[in-house]
Amino acid sequence: MLTLFKNVEVFAPEPLGRKDILISGERIVEIDEGIDESAVRSLSGDVFDLGEAYAIPGFVDGHVHLIGGGGEGGFSSRTAEGSSQQFAEVGTTTVVGMLGTDGVTRDHVSLLAKVRDFRNSGIDSYMLTGSYRYPLKTLTGDIMRDIVFIPEIIGVGEVAVSDHRSSNLSSTELQRFAMDARVAGMLSGKAGVTVLHLGDGQEKLKPLYEAVADGTLNPRQIIPTHICRSEELLSQGIDWVSNKGGYIDFTADEQSTHLVLKDIYSKKIRFDRICVSSDGLGSLPRFDDEKNLVGIKPAPVDTLLKTFTRLVKDRGLPIHEALKPFTANPAAFYHLQRNGIGLLKRGGSANILFIDRDFQIVEVISSGRSILEKRR
Structure with missing residues (x-):
C-alpha cells in the first residue's frame, strides 16, 4: 500500500525544506519534491495534502514502564500498565520498556508480552532486562542470554545506583554486567547498553566514573537517567558528557526541562549526547528527609511533546536542534538508527509525526500505519 503526503516541511531532524513523502508498508520510499501523485493513485495508493504541516520523526521514548511501575507505598500504589494508543496519540512511535523498583510482583515475561502487543499495534517497541535490584533479575537466568536470544531485549536497566532503593552495588559489579551487556550486544548485533537510575545518594555519578576508569568500559555504553534530580547531579552529568563523551538522560518535566536544555544548548555542550525520556507509566514518588x-x-506519557514544544516556542531553539534529544539522540544510544528509527530518510522506518504551525498534532504515522486519522 502506497501513501503520499504532499507539501510538508520536513525536519529529518535536519531541515530538508518543503517536500513530499512517499511511504510503502512500514518504510519511507522517497522524500522529494513533486512526487507524481497520479502514479501513486494508479497503483491504488492514497494521496494527502497536509498543507502547512511540519513532518518530523516520531518521538523515541527511551525510558518507559509499559506494564506500570511504582509500589513504593504498598500494593495499592502500583501504577497501571499502558496502551499503545496512549503513546501514539502524543507522537511517540518508539518505546523502550523496563522494570524499575518492583522486580518482584512484575517480571520480564509480562513486559515482553506487552512489548509484543505494542509491536502488533504499530509501535516500535523494545525492552531491557534487569531492574533496580542487583543481582539482576533476568528472563533466561543470564543477561547475556537475554540479550542474545530475545529479539526485543537490547540492553540492561534500569539498575539503581546512588539511591536508597538500590542494592548498593559496587563499581566493579557495575562494570562487570555493563561489559557483559556490551559483549552480548556485539554477538547479537544490538546496542547492549545499560540504563542506570540515579537517585539522590551522596555518591551520585561516582560509581560510573569508577566503572570506566580503567578504559575497558566505554562511557557511551551506559546512560544515567533522572540526571536533573539536583544541581550537583546535573553538574556531574554535564561533566560526563563533556569529558567522557557519554550520554545523559533527562526525565521530561513540562515546567523545567526546557529551561535546562536551552542552557545546555546555549553553552555549546555536546547536544548529540542529550536524551529526554518520559519515565511514562512509572511512579513519581516523593520522600521526606x-x-x-x-x-x-x-x-x-505526553511530556516529550510538551517539552519539545516549549523548547521551540518558548526558548527559541531551531526545530531541527530541539528535535534531537527526543529522536535522533536516543535512537543513536540504543543503536536504533540502523533500523531507520529517530530520523526521516529514504528506506527508514515510516514513523512520522505531522504537526501544524502551533505544534498541534495533525497525524501520526507509526510503522506506516495511520494512528489518528486526522488527515486534511
Missing part, C-alpha cells in the same frame, strides 16, 4: 514515602503518582 528520612526517606519515608509521602506521595506518589503515575508519570504521564
Whole structure:
C-alpha cells in the first residue's frame, strides 16, 4: 500500500525544506519534491495534502514502564500498565520498556508480552532486562542470554545506583554486567547498553566514573537517567558528557526541562549526547528527609511533546536542534538508527509525526500505519 503526503516541511531532524513523502508498508520510499501523485493513485495508493504541516520523526521514548511501575507505598500504589494508543496519540512511535523498583510482583515475561502487543499495534517497541535490584533479575537466568536470544531485549536497566532503593552495588559489579551487556550486544548485533537510575545518594555519578576508569568500559555504553534530580547531579552529568563523551538522560518535566536544555544548548555542550525520556507509566514518588514515602503518582506519557514544544516556542531553539534529544539522540544510544528509527530518510522506518504551525498534532504515522486519522 502506497501513501503520499504532499507539501510538508520536513525536519529529518535536519531541515530538508518543503517536500513530499512517499511511504510503502512500514518504510519511507522517497522524500522529494513533486512526487507524481497520479502514479501513486494508479497503483491504488492514497494521496494527502497536509498543507502547512511540519513532518518530523516520531518521538523515541527511551525510558518507559509499559506494564506500570511504582509500589513504593504498598500494593495499592502500583501504577497501571499502558496502551499503545496512549503513546501514539502524543507522537511517540518508539518505546523502550523496563522494570524499575518492583522486580518482584512484575517480571520480564509480562513486559515482553506487552512489548509484543505494542509491536502488533504499530509501535516500535523494545525492552531491557534487569531492574533496580542487583543481582539482576533476568528472563533466561543470564543477561547475556537475554540479550542474545530475545529479539526485543537490547540492553540492561534500569539498575539503581546512588539511591536508597538500590542494592548498593559496587563499581566493579557495575562494570562487570555493563561489559557483559556490551559483549552480548556485539554477538547479537544490538546496542547492549545499560540504563542506570540515579537517585539522590551522596555518591551520585561516582560509581560510573569508577566503572570506566580503567578504559575497558566505554562511557557511551551506559546512560544515567533522572540526571536533573539536583544541581550537583546535573553538574556531574554535564561533566560526563563533556569529558567522557557519554550520554545523559533527562526525565521530561513540562515546567523545567526546557529551561535546562536551552542552557545546555546555549553553552555549546555536546547536544548529540542529550536524551529526554518520559519515565511514562512509572511512579513519581516523593520522600521526606528520612526517606519515608509521602506521595506518589503515575508519570504521564505526553511530556516529550510538551517539552519539545516549549523548547521551540518558548526558548527559541531551531526545530531541527530541539528535535534531537527526543529522536535522533536516543535512537543513536540504543543503536536504533540502523533500523531507520529517530530520523526521516529514504528506506527508514515510516514513523512520522505531522504537526501544524502551533505544534498541534495533525497525524501520526507509526510503522506506516495511520494512528489518528486526522488527515486534511
